[in-house]
Amino acid sequence: MKKDQKVIDVGCGTGFLSLKFLEKAECFITGIDSSSEMLTIFTEKTKKLSLPNRICIKLEDAESLQFKPNSFDIVASTVTLHHLKNKYPTIKKIHNILNPKGKFVLGDIDIDTTGNTSDPKRMLKLLKWLKEEFALALTEGGTKAFSRMYDNGKKYILTDGEYCISFKQWKELCFKAKFSKVTVKSLADFKWFKVLVAIK
Numbered sequence: 001m002k003k004d005q006k007v008i009d010v011g012c013g014t015g016f017l018s019l020k021f022l023e024k025a026e027c028f029i030t031g032i033d034s035s036s037e038m039l040t041i042f043t044e045k046t047k048k049l050s051l052p053n054r055i056c057i058k059l060e061d062a063e064s065l066q067f068k069p070n071s072f073d074i075v076a077s078t079v080t081l082h083h084l085k086n087k088y089p090t091i092k093k094i095h096n097i098l099n100p101k102g103k104f105v106l107g108d109i110d111i112d113t114t115g116n117t118s119d120p121k122r123m124l125k126l127l128k129w130l131k132e133e134f135a136l137a138l139t140e141g142g143t144k145a146f147s148r149m150y151d152n153g154k155k156y157i158l159t160d161g162e163y164c165i166s167f168k169q170w171k172e173l174c175f176k177a178k179f180s181k182v183t184v185k186s187l188a189d190f191k192w193f194k195v196l197v198a199i200k
């Protein structure tokens with residue numbers, strides 16, 4: 001990262017990733033999120049730091065992305081874009097708001113939950129993936145573990161507000177949106193979490 005680069009954190013939440021960027025370099029951060037509660041916490045955090053004019057926090061949906069073309073050097077987003085049912089229009093907008101050679105950095109869970117919820121083949125595929133999650137919860141035991149299993153079932157089997165796709169599919173969407181180069185990396189400590197970097 002270079003000083004004064006312009007970064008947008010899409011689905012910034014309470015600012016975890018945005019603040020990591022600022023630790024790395026004196027950049028300009030725009031954080032957008034559709035939840036005012038999340039942004040209130042982020043705003044409170046920034047008040048305790050001395051970062052005048054470095055952070056702009058905005059209530060905005062990732063599907064809207066109302067910024068001028070060529071506005072950012074980096075568009076970053078972690079565990080947010082799987083919430084969008086229709087992802088391609090946002091990927092296109094991300095490509096549009098990036099500067100030439102700008103980077104789109106996506107961190108998310110690598111699981112394809114698309115398909116019909118009543119399709120037994122899909123269910124089997126998801127259960128293969130979820131059994132490790134469920135086993136972990138069972139080891140912990142108790143109501144917290146049960147609630148995590150229930151939560152995971154709702155999210156991934158019933159796609160309740162979450163529409164995960166594989167990184168193979170993310171990559172295809174990036175190429176379709178005319179990104180020139182796309183790489184995907186796994187993280188050693190997180191089996192299901194991947195990072196994609198796409199260059200405009």
Ligand SMILES: C[S@@+](CC[C@H](N)C(=O)[O-])C[C@H]1O[C@@H](n2cnc3c(N)ncnc32)[C@H](O)[C@@H]1O
Nearest residue numbers: 011012013016033034035061062078079080083
């Ligand atoms: C799991 S949190 C991740 C927050 C942050 N990126 C991080 O890594 O700590 C997901 C965030 O996405 C936001 N979000 C969900 N759907 C969104 C949308 N359509 N547009 C913008 N933000 C959205 C939520 O409000 C929440 O803050």
